[in-house]
Amino acid sequence: MKTNILLAGVGGQGILTIAAILDTAALASNLHLKQSEVHGMSQRGGAVQSHVRISDTKIYSDLIPQGKADMIISVEPMELLRYLPFLKKDGYLITDSNPFLNITDYPELEELYTEIKSYPNHILIDAKKIAKDLGNSKATNIVLLGAASSIIPLSEESLKQAIKTLFQRKGDRIVTKNIDAFNKGKEIATETVS
């Protein structure tokens, strides 16, 4: 088993939190793991990505080769498409539908949706709204993680445990809200996919 997950978004949208959850869960499950991330200037409102690789055998490269990503999880629809050359044939696209508008030439949303929908394996959801309805719009990233969870080779239990470990510092209420966000994401994804 070797799974390559590419996380995409704009600096500050919480993709490194998703990465940290995957890392923690993979390590707790005694799996091999490599996760590269972006620091420095590109975090200032620019495009950022993180490569997460999980395997039961040794992993060499910190970067995913082109065409080898099993899925791209994005917190924003255009950023999802930026990393398409990495996607495996039949790989999954999972994204929030809400654009992050800090550039003047942001494309027409409908065009982006059309492009995304042209891929058979896609999950396009309004994660932001789901998170907001749960009373924690900051948890958009966790909703998306939940939505992707059934295709991630880590047990639901280990992912939830990782969420607990990482958010413990912020108190039980925040932990619960994030677990709720995860559950809701998973539920919605099951509905849309089936």
Added chain:
Amino acid sequence: MKKLLLGNEALAQGAIDAGLSGVYAYPGTPSTEITEYIQRSKLAKELTIHSQWSVNEKTAMESALGMSYAGKRAMAVMKHVGLNVAADVFMNMSVSGINGGLVVVVADDPSMHSSQNEQDSRFYGKFAMVPMLEPSNQQEAYDITKYAFDLSEKYSLPVLLRMVTRLSHSRAGVNVGNSIKQNNIHLPKNATQFSLIPMYARNRYNYLVNIQSDILENSENSYFNEFIKGPNTSLGIIASGIAYNYLMENFESGKCPYPILKISQYPIPKKPIKKLFNTCKKILVLEDGYPFIEEAISDFLGENRNVIGRLSGAIPRVGELNPDNIANALGFDIVIDENLPKVVSGRPPELCVGCGHRDLFDAINKLKTETESQQVFGDIGCYALGALPPYNSIDALIEMGASITMAKGAADAGIHPSIAIIGDSTFTHSGMTGLLNAVIEKTPITVIISDNSAIAMTGAQDSSASGRLIDICRGLGVEENHLKVITPLHKNLDQNIDLIREELNYNGVSVIISQRPCVQLPKEKKDKLKKIKNVSLN
């Protein structure tokens, strides 16, 4: 015990476990997390390891040398361009040698993710004739750092430890071992070693030159340089540092059919290279950064070499390595696809919403419409983004501190107004001396210190300038009437423009401190800043 660590963090943990007594550094991507990890480490605190930021890389490296002089193990940490700033002491301490183990960690940035150039620090290691190490993965970053201190003490020389962005900023599980005790204070047996007046320096330089064959032999027998046999000798591969990982990624079985020489210690080990050359028809060199090994072996293997790599064009000459460009060099049939759907547009980084630099650039741009000749020299920091649209406020920016000195040169050439924009931390890093120079000559320039009270770009580390700018400028001799403070806020725009215009018209040195804390500062830092008495001229 397995810990989840960034390459930088693994290195830092390795240093703590090697009996480190002090880390000296100036923040710079991709090196920053090394020092931050030690600052956060409970163990490091218990061991009272010194870990405060230095004012710049030169002071950092000199302080590390002082700690080593006292017999303790020290580390100096910086990004590649930081080594240029510290090059003076680096070159000289390779001659003086060290006492307690001294490791110089330099993080290179191939592909310029966050830098002005791609310079390869291995050239500095060769230049200074010191041993060099280059880990290939996170575990090795930990192990090799421990080894680096022993190696440094073995030869009484500083050791250069080279990282690259991808390894610095990639995480994996790392087996962490035991830590050893710190050295006690013990002064050098032969103190003249550290006095580089010519008669002593010549002695030490002789030692350095004479010991080169030993250092080479050590590298040739190093555990970190591995010769891996392979049945197919039509190609031999030299892979240094992280390149080894990208290479192996291309073989699903985890086995490469070609013989490989994996290099993680330098000087470039000649013997195993000759062995590879004698058995293989062709040599492929994989290295992140410059064609350092490729160039060197092309020379000593002679004219009839068949060496390919970055120089030969088998790997692109610029940018970082990855599994794909290596696959191409191996002759695998892969198409590197850079085509994105047409709907995807670029998203360059930009100043945060609400950032004070924005309001400063608005003012500068208004003034630009009033004069044809205005030139703005920028510097290194978040405000470098003022060189991009929508601002386009900055005409030139080269390296830390160059804003003031370039503005001076341009003014000497007759340009008026000549403006320097420099951050508070960059100003103390390497702007102060240039300002003194301008003050002495009464050069007509306007220096705007954009003071956000932090080293914001690398994650809001404390700035040595906080609360001190006015005093520093006064001390350097800036005239009281031309030392001004403004608050860059939209509501102050007209007022700020008027004030800046007035100073632009002054025929001498003006300093304007544009002061508003970075909006990204964590709350504790903002509170702390409030306590530092806010400087004001009134």
